[in-house]
Structures are given as C-alpha cells and as structure tokens.
Amino acid sequence: MRAVHRVASDLRRGTPVLLEGGGESLVLAAAETVGARGLSELSAAATGPAVLLISATRAAALLSRPVPATSTAAGPAPEDVPVSLRLSPSLLAPDSLRRLADPAAEQLLPEAPQIVPSLGFSQALSPAAIALAKIARLLPALVAAPASTPLLSAGGAARHGLLTVSVAEVLAYPLSAATSLVRVAEARVPLEDAPEARITAFRAADGGIEHLAILVGQPERAGAVAPLCRIHSECFTGDLLGSLRCDCGPQLRGAIARMAAEESGGVLLYLAQEGRGIGLVNKLRAYTLQDAGLDTLDANRALGYGADERDFRVAATMLEALGIPRVRVLTNNPDKLAGLAACGIGVAGRVSHLFAANGVNDGYLATKKARFGHLMG
Numbered sequence: 391m392r393a394v395h396r397v398a399s400d401l402r403r404g405t406p407v408l409l410e411g412g413g414e415s416l417v418l419a420a421a422e423t424v425g426a427r428g429l430s431e432l433s434a435a436a437t438g439p440a441v442l443l444i445s446a447t448r449a450a451a452l453l454s455r456p457v458p459a460t461s462t463a464a465g466p467a468p469e470d471v472p473v474s475l476r477l478s479p480s481l482l483a484p485d486s487l488r489r490l491a492d493p494a495a496e497q498l499l500p501e502a503p504q505i506v507p508s509l510g511f512s513q514a515l516s517p518a519a520i521a522l523a524k525i526a527r528l529l530p531a532l533v534a535a536p537a538s539t540p541l542l543s544a545g546g547a548a549r550h551g552l553l554t555v556s557v558a559e560v561l562a563y564p565l566s567a568a569t570s571l572v573r574v575a576e577a578r579v580p581l582e583d584a585p586e587a588r589i590t591a592f593r594a595a596d597g598g599i600e601h602l603a604i605l606v607g608q609p610e611r612a613g614a615v616a617p618l619c620r621i622h623s624e625c626f627t628g629d630l631l632g633s634l635r636c637d638c639g640p641q642l643r644g645a646i647a648r649m650a651a652e653e654s655g656g657v658l659l660y661l662a663q664e665g666r667g668i669g670l671v672n673k674l675r676a677y678t679l680q681d682a683g684l685d686t687l688d689a690n691r692a693l694g695y696g697a698d699e700r701d702f703r704v705a706a707t708m709l710e711a712l713g714i715p716r717v718r719v720l721t722n723n724p725d726k727l728a729g730l731a732a733c734g735i736g737v738a739g740r741v742s743h744l745f746a747a748n749g750v751n752d753g754y755l756a757t758k759k760a761r762f763g764h765l766m767g
C-alpha cells in the first residue's frame with residue numbers, strides 16, 4: 391500500500407511515476423495536474439511518444455464533440471475499458487491536457503482536438519494506470535509513454551527521481567485498504583438527536599482519510615436483536631451545508647434520530663467516500679455537467695468514472711471490529727445490502743429510508759430509482 395499511496399501523491403502534485411507489470415512499463419503523469427516540468431521529466435524518461443490514456447466514454451465524447459446529453463445504456467456502467475489517443479504537439483501542454491481531461495472545462499480548448507486512437511500503444515497496463523488515477527481522486531486521464539530501458543535497470547527510476555509501483559500493487563490496493571482498518575480513537579459525543587452517542591474512528595494502514603462509526607445507544611449489546619445500521623457516504627455539501635441537490639442531510643440526521651428511538655440503538659458508518667467514491671472535486675465537476683443537462687449517472691461517466699465507485703468492504707470490516715455481526719440496514723440502495731452480505735455480515739432486513747423531494751433534488755431522486763434500481767418503498 392505504501393508504494394501506491396506515495397505514487398498517488400506524486401500524481402496529485404504533477405510528478406511523473408513509473409508503472410510496471412508483465413515485463414512492460416510506462417511513465418505516467420496525471421493530465422489534470424502535470425505542468426511543464428512534469429512533462430519534460432516524462433519525456434526524459436520515455437522511449438516513445440506520449441499518448442493520452444483515458445476512459446472510453448470520455449474519449450468518445452472528445453472524438454465526437456459535443457458531449458451527448460444522455461447515454462442510452464440503462465443500469466450500471468459496463469467496464470469502461472481505457473483507450474489511448476495520439477496527441478498533436480500543441481495538445482501536449484499543461485492547459486490543453488487539463489481541458490482534455492475535464493469535460494466541464496473542455497469548451498475552453500482553443501480548437502477542436504485533432505486526436506485519433508493510438509493503435510500501436512500496448513494496452514496491458516492501461517486499466518491499472520486508470521485505477522491509480524482514481525485512487526488519487528484525479529480525473530482518470532493520464533499522459534503515458536513507454537519507459538526507457540536504462541530506467542528499468544536497477545535503481546534507474548530512482549536516479550530519475552521517479553517512484554515505481556507495480557500493477558499487482560495497484561490492483562490489490564482497495565481490498566488491502568478496506569481490510570487493514572484499525573480503531574484509533576473513540577469518544578462520547580452527545581448529539582442533539584441522540585444524547586447517548588459515541589464516535590469511533592478507524593484508520594487504514596494506507597494512511598488515507600479515517601472512516602467513522604457513530605454508535606447510538608449500545609448496538610454492540612443488542613443480543614439477539616439485529617440493531618439498525620446506516621452506511622452513509624460522506625457528503626460535504628449535503629451533510630454539512632444543507633445542499634438541496636441531494637438527500638444526504640435529511641438521511642444523516644434522520645438515521646441518527648431513528649436509532650435514538652430504538653431500544654437496541656444503532657450504528658451509523660460515516661464513510662470517507664465523498665461523491666460515491668469520486669471525491670468532492672470531481673463531484674463538483676459532475677454537478678456542472680448536471681447543470682448542462684446530464685443526470686447524476688451520466689455525469690460520472692462523462693468524467694471517466696463509473697456510476698458508483700464505492701467499495702462497501704470498508705463497512706463490513708468496521709462492523710466486525712465493533713462486534714456487530716447482524717444488522718437491519720437503513721437504505722434504499724440494494725447494492726449496500728448485497729455488499730454487506732457478500733462480506734459475511736448478516737443482513738436481517740432493510741428499513742426504508744426515504745425523504746420527500748425538496749423541489750431541487752427531484753430529478754436526482756428519480757434517477758436513483760430509474761437508473762440505480764433504488765427501492766422506493
């Protein structure tokens with residue numbers, strides 16, 4: 391996990407990194423963050439011309455602008471296999487790369503991009519490269535080039551100041567992060583709606599942001615009764631600011647109040663998975679695309695992300711550590727039930743968690759029902 395986390399930090403600051411696996415290796419930099427210095431470091435470490443590695447959905451939009459308003463595909467996104475695009479020299483510049491990566495900024499491109507699929511480029515490492523950008527919570531768009539042979543010799547990458555990560559390390563990362571959670575702090579925190587509440591913080595060995603469990607009453611001592619559980623993904627805008635775009639604020643406060651009214655109490659898992667796992671910055675970009683006509687699902691895909699990038703294994707690890715093996719889940723999302731059950735948590739039932747539309751989030755709630763299969767009763 392250490393290599394992945396370090397490499398993700400370098401991508402976030404615009405520094406190239408080396409990805410290797412199956413006898414091949416690529417020098418990569420994030421299109422969103424790379425500057426002139428990063429691009430010259432990348433070309434110094436490369437043997438061939440650089441391409442843009444990008445999700446198929448984003449590439450299709452770039453190759454046939456303007457971006458279509460709706461996708462015809464129903465249900466969750468199929469695996470979005472990345473593609474590589476050849477870049478004209480004028481597009482291999484920091485501003486253009488940022489705009490190629492970001493559909494919310496592409497209208498600022500000086501000219502329609504003259505880009506074509508780069509058929510000769512090996513695609514073996516592309517899925518791991520895109521996964522790495524997502525772990526870094528950057529737009530899944532990377533400048534990539536085959537690494538030069540001296541770079542691959544012992545210590546070669548280090549001499550160029552580049553960090554190296556393997557495909558296997560990248561692919562193993564989400565499971566390792568989810569299962570390595572340990573309790574690091576707890577405290578009693580009386581809440582307005584639940585005076586008997588405690589917060590337990592969990593930290594993953596990757597050094598990422600902590601996940602929190604809010605325990606209302608004594609759900610660990612519920613005995614034969616399965617206590618209420620809400621898996622709540624962080625939503626800065628809804629939970630903290632009261633944004634009307636979503637239903638997160640009412641769901642958060644409503645869940646806590648409901649647990650306080652139950653004899654067996656309940657546990658709310660507050661997961662650091664902002665924006666269904668794409669991060670706050672990308673969620674803001676998705677909102678801009680939604681204002682231009684896309685729904686919440688197509689906006690994620692237009693950015694190159696899947697409809698829902700969350701991993702509920704984190705929740706299962708936390709429940710196990712808390713000694714809560716069976717729960718009744720406050721949710722309308724069938725994926726949460728399936729995710730917990732797949733990790734061995736007993737799902738004793740679903741408790742509907744619906745709140746009335748507010749005049750702004752009506753379309754968002756309708757999309758959750760129509761395209762995410764949310765249960766509305």
Ligand SMILES: Nc1nc2c(ncn2[C@@H]2O[C@H](COP(=O)(O)OP(=O)(O)OP(=O)(O)O)[C@@H](O)[C@H]2O)c(=O)[nH]1
Pocket residue numbers: 621622623624625626635636638641663664665666667668673676677686690720721722723726743758764
């Ligand atoms: N990408 C993206 N994320 C959003 C949008 N609106 C809300 N979110 C995020 O979606 C997550 C809300 O998920 P949950 O509260 O778990 O809701 P859910 O998956 O709909 O399931 P239940 O509420 O349990 O029925 C939070 O992380 C929000 O930040 C949006 O338009 N785009």
Ligand SMILES: [Zn+2]
Pocket residue numbers: 625627628629636637638639
């Ligand atoms: Zn929200």
